[in-house]
Amino acid sequence: MTIFKDYIYQSLTNRTDAWHLYSENPIGDMQIRKAYEHVEELLEAKSPWVYSIKSNNKSADEIKKKLKVPVGAKVLLATMASGDERFAAAMVDALPPYETPFFKTQLDWIEYLIELASDRPDLYFIIRVHPREFPNKREKVLSTQATILLNSFNNLPANVIVNWPEDNISLHDLVKIVDVGLNATSTAGLELLKFGIPVVIYDSMQLFSYPREFNYVAINQNDYVNKIDQAICEGISFRHIRNVFRWVSYRSDVVSIDISRHYKANHTILFRIFNRILKIFKKNMVDLYFNRYSMLFMAWM
Numbered sequence: 001m002t003i004f005k006d007y008i009y010q011s012l013t014n015r016t017d018a019w020h021l022y023s024e025n026p027i028g029d030m031q032i033r034k035a036y037e038h039v040e041e042l043l044e045a046k047s048p049w050v051y052s053i054k055s056n057n058k059s060a061d062e063i064k065k066k067l068k069v070p071v072g073a074k075v076l077l078a079t080m081a082s083g084d085e086r087f088a089a090a091m092v093d094a095l096p097p098y099e100t101p102f103f104k105t106q107l108d109w110i111e112y113l114i115e116l117a118s119d120r121p122d123l124y125f126i127i128r129v130h131p132r133e134f135p136n137k138r139e140k141v142l143s144t145q146a147t148i149l150l151n152s153f154n155n156l157p158a159n160v161i162v163n164w165p166e167d168n169i170s171l172h173d174l175v176k177i178v179d180v181g182l183n184a185t186s187t188a189g190l191e192l193l194k195f196g197i198p199v200v201i202y203d204s205m206q207l208f209s210y211p212r213e214f215n216y217v218a219i220n221q222n223d224y225v226n227k228i229d230q231a232i233c234e235g236i237s238f239r240h241i242r243n244v245f246r247w248v249s250y251r252s253d254v255v256s257i258d259i260s261r262h263y264k265a266n267h268t269i270l271f272r273i274f275n276r277i278l279k280i281f282k283k284n285m286v287d288l289y290f291n292r293y294s295m296l297f298m299a300w301m
Contacts, residue, residue, distance in 0.1 A: 079188035
C-alpha cells in the first residue's frame, strides 16, 4: 500500500531527496530478492497491468530473421507510450507542471526518427506501438490514436519497421537484439534498462514512471542524435541493471507499506460466491446500507 499527499507527490517520487539518497547506497540480499520477484512477475506477463506478452523463447537470430534486421546493423527500439492515461490525468489536474519538449508530440518524435533513418542506413529502427492502444487483455477497444497510427506509417525507409501487437512479439524477446532503447515516457524504458540496454529520452520533464537520470537525456534535436551515438558506443552496461534494482527496491521497501500478512489471498468458496453475487447486484443498486453491510460481511469472511 502506498500513501501520498496527492497525485502530484506520487508522480514525483523519482525526484525526491529521499530517492537520491537511497540510490547512492547498495541494497542488501533481501532487497535484491524482493526486487527480482517483481522482475519475475513482469517476465511471466500474467498481471493485467503487464501489456507485453510472455517471451516465446525465440533466439536472437530467429527474431532478427523475422524482423529482417540486416547483418551488422545497430538495432534501435522506439517504445511509444499510451496516451489515454496521460490525457485522463491532465483532465483532472493530476499531472505536475512541465515544459513542452522539443518534440511536442509522440508523432513528431516518430516522424523525426523516420527522417533520421533515411540518413543513417547503419541503424535499424523498430517502432513499437504501445499494446494498450489496441484491444488487449484489459481494454477491448481500438483507441483513437491507434487509428491515426495505422494511417501514418506508409512508405517507410527500408531500415524502419513497425512492431504491431498483432505481431505477437514480446518486449522480452526484442531485448535480445536491441542495442539502444529510444523512449518517450513509457515504463518500457525501465524494462530495457533492466537488461542493461542504454536508453535515450527526449522528454525528461514528463517521465514520471522511473528516474530520468537512468537515461541519456537529450536537450535538443542535435543533441538527441549525439546521445544515440553515445549510447551505441557504451553498449550493454551493468550500471543500468543496478539502477533498476535499486529503484524497484525503493518503491517496494521505502515508498510502500507491506500489508501482505493481513491480506487473505486464499478466499473461501463462500466468499467467492458472495462476491460474484455482489458484483451482479451492485451494478443496479446504489443503496448505501447495502454497500456498507456487504463490505462488513466481506471483511468478516
